[in-house]
Amino acid sequence: MSKNKTKKGKARVNVDLHSDSDSVNDMASVYSCGSLEDDNNGDDTHLLSASEKYEEKLLQAIESATEKSTQTRIQALKIIIEILQHRHIADFLEDRKFTIMDIVEKSLRRGKGLEQDMATRLATLLAIQLGGGDSISSTLCQILTSILQNPTSSYSVRAISCTAIAMLHFLNSDNIGDIVGTMQQFEQIFAGSYLKGDQTAPTVSEDVAQLHVSALSGYGLLATLIPAGDFCSYVTNGSVLSSIKNLIGLLQSPHVDVRMTCGEIIAIILECGRVYDEEFMCAYVPDLIELTSELAKDSQKFRAKKERKAQRASFRDVLRYLEENITPEIQIRFGKETLDLCTWSIAIQYEKLxxxxxPGITTHLTENEFLRDILQLGSKVVDTKSMTVKQSKLERHLINAASFKARTLSLKKNRDKRSAVFN
Known part of the structure; x- marks a missing residue:
């Protein structure tokens, strides 16, 4: 994880994760990923039965995911995904990871459309649950790369594969060569939105644009892992990673998602570069300020109102960073803890996670030590005051049996005394 320099100023936003929204807004807005239904309400019997029900449901879904019926497999994948999103069960999954990987692999190779979509989501969730894992990432990345490079695959499936490849590399890879190689693959994809020779934007369909957005987004996520010195060298060279000049051209794309994603990547590039060299890319800053200022004030009526609003909010943050070196600082509160998103890099990482x-992000921030390490939250917090010793089912049964026996003996003695009096 690359370290980032402290900025001169901060724009602070306080956010409480206990909200009903399960979407992630732009960095000027509230990050909210919903709250889980608290299984801790109730007695220990309820907790035990809930845990057992989840495990039984998961085992049934894993079995159903191998059925011949496509609809049955898709429904099973949905159930597995939902459970892995809402509960951190790494120990339970450890003995079953190869079974689930086999399910993912078969769904990716033989499935179509929605089934492949579900399989890629399950692949990344499995990696998050089990702390990355070389076997998971290397095996699944090979399959996903073949899908990404297959022109007969739909654009939506290729876009999802792109996102999954980036996340698997982000969770596991510490090899700079592998990371840079993947970023180069992504650039070959979104280069289709680069300005043409006459400096006009190419005509790109909406489906293709979404593929380009996924490639751009994955490119930006992996950029946060490269050490600042190497990153400056790669970008300045222009032959290793995309040049800043080409990325600036993407700000003229007719697709709002391409423009917004590119704006965030430019901010990440400048942030990483300035850690190593305060004057990094300073020659491009005036042009960037001019372009982002226009996009932050865009009021052209041919754009949808929702698009204009999202774009203005996103580029206001980028413009503030370019002009005043102020990054959007956001606080995520969960339980008694707070996660500070004080750099572009950490904010992008959190958004992609x-x-x-x-909506299960609250549980994982609290319980998943691998995720806590990625986001620099430290060791899991244990509330010793509220911590109670939970009894096993057998212990509770023995205690209840002993109490029942003592109560029966006491009542029997009382009955004997009553009968003696009457006699």
Whole structure:
């Protein structure tokens, strides 16, 4: 994980994760990923039965995911995904990871459309649950790369594969060569949105644009892992990673998602570069300020109102960073803890993790030590004051049996005394 320099100023936003929304907004807005239904309400019997029901449901879904019926497999994958999103059960999954990997692999190779979509989501969730894992990432990345490079695959499936490949590399890879190689693959994809020779934007369909957005997004996520010195060298060279000039051209794309994603990546590039060299890419800053200022104030009526609003909010943050070196600082509160998103890099990492985990992010921030390490939260917090010793089912049964026996003996003695009096 690359370290980022402390900024001169901060724009602070306080966010409480206990909300009903399960979407992640732009960095100027509230990050909210919903709250889980608290299984801790109730007695120990309820907790035990809930845990057993989840495990039984998961085992049934794993079995159903191998059925011949496509609809049955898709429904089973949905159930597995939902459970892995809402509960951290690494120990339970450890003995079954190869079974689940086999399910994912078969769904990716033989499935179509929605089944492949579900399989890629399950692949990333499994990696998050089990702390990355070389065997998971290397095996699944090979399959996903073949899908990504297959022109007969639908654009939506290729886009999802792109996102999954980026996340698997982010969770596991510490090899800079592998990371840079993957980023180069992504650039070959979104280069289709680069300006043409006459400096006009190419005509790209909406489906293709979404594939380009996924490639751009994955490119930005992996960029947060590269050491600052190497990153400056790669970008300045232009032959290793995309040049800043080409990325600036993407700000003229007719697709709002391409423009917004590119704006965030430019901010990440400048942030990483400035850690190593305060004057990094300073020659491009005036042009960037001019372009982002226009996008932050865009009021052209041919754009949808929702698009204009999202774009203005996103580019206001980028513009503030370019002009005043102020990054959007956001606080995520969960339980008694707070996660500070004080750099572009950590904010992008958190956003992408939220996209995968969804409304279960609260549980994983609290319980998943691998995720806590990624987001620099430290060791899991244990509340010793409220911590109670939970009894096993057998212990509770023995205690209840002993109490019942003592109560029966006491009542029997009382009955004997009553009968003696009457006699």
């Amino acid at each position: 939220c996209d995968v985990i969804g």
